[in-house]
Amino acid sequence: MTLQNLPTAEDIAFYNKNGYWLSPKLFSDKELEQFREHHARVVAGEYETKRPPLSRDPEPGDTSKLVQVNNAYWTDATIAKLTLHPLIGQIAARLSGVRGIRLWHDQLLYKPPQSGKAGNIGWHQDLGYWKCLDKSKAITAWVALEDVDEENGCMEVVPGSHLWGPLGEDHFYHQDVEEQIKRIEEKTGQRFSTAPCVLKAGCVSFHHCVTIHGSRANLSRRPRISLAIHLIADGTRYKAGTTSDDHTSNTLLHPADGEPYAGPYFPVLFREGEPFANIWITAT
Ligand SMILES: O=C(O)CCC(=O)C(=O)O
Known part of the structure; x- marks a missing residue:
């Protein structure tokens, strides 16, 4: 693990102004090879832990449109290493200006080759889906498992839009x-x-939960493969009575109003002053 990859004061200022930040390469080629192999297994519905994901769309066997698997880390130990990576948690904490970071949920994504419009992801603000969070300190780490650019439908963000407030465009x-x-x-x-x-x-992009983002078609002959890791500040509580009551993460905890998201469904990735719990990480 290389701590020199942590964002500098300048990087944090960039994130605060623009609502996103792009990291340097955080994982070795060997690690990436493993992540890609296990990503493919999850897309194919081969769950090594025998535990299914929280949800997925479409079902295994259909890769004709965007594949989205929520809590893919339940299904596969190698994907879990990536989802719960302490360095990702530490970077997210620094960018968000908080002392601890928990997982909200992950989302493994496969955008098929030459996807046409079926690969588009509409413009949205993540917080629009997460109104049940009592703090707008949530942040997403989007891990590129292959090179991504405009040809294969990389994610696009609207710089500064995290300051526009909620738009209801989700x-x-x-x-x-x-x-x-x-x-x-x-x-x-x-x-x-x-x-x-x-x-x-x-490399990993980090975006604020109010930043508008989305993506267009994959024009290339290769799938676009990635893992989005949705994170919340440690101490974030459930706010009852919003349109996000039925978010799948609430169906796990069935929280009472004001209850903190905690426990094994929302694992800690990083807490300031505590040693990293996840010691499997190898040097890059
Ligand atoms: O993968 C994309 O193009 C968008 C992903 C996204 O919406 C997210 O990670 O919040």
């Missing part, structure tokens, strides 16, 4: 991303302009 599965842009511009009076998160394999 359309992960909306495929007409161009039509949405006009509506967002009218709503906000802001010019909609995106920055592509171009990453080499092993």
Whole structure:
């Protein structure tokens, strides 16, 4: 594990201004090879732990459209190493200005080759799906397992949009991303302009839960493969009575209003002053 990969004061200032940050390469080629192999197994529905994921769409065997597997780390020990990686937690804590980070849930993604619109991910703010969180300190670490760029439909973010507030535009599965842009511009009076998160394999983009993001078609002949790790500040509590009551993570805990998200469903990745719990990490 290399601590020189932690964000500097300048990187944190960039994140605060733009609502995202791109890391250097965090994983070795050997680790990436393993992650890719296990990613493929999960997409195929081969669950080595025999425990199914929290949810998935579509079912194994169908890769004609975007594949999304929630809590893929339950199914596979190698994916769990990545989802619960303490360095990812430490970077997320630094960027968010908090002392501890817990997992909210992971989301393994497979965007098929030459996907057409079926590979699009509509513009959205993650917090729109997570209104049940009492703090807007959630952050996503998006790990590129292959190189990603505009040709294979990399994620795009709208820099600074984390300061626009909630828009009510939460359309992960909306495929007409161009039509949405006009509506967002009218709503906000802001010019909609995106920055592509171009990453080499092993690099990670981090985005704030209010940052608008999405992605377009994969035009290449290779699938775009990645793991999104959705994280919350340690101490985040459940806020009852929102439209996010039925979020799958709430179905795990059945929390009471004001109850902190804690325990084995929401593991700690990092806490300041505590040694890393997950000691399997190898040097890059
Ligand atoms: O993979 C993408 O293009 C978007 C993923 C996303 O919406 C997220 O990680 O929050």
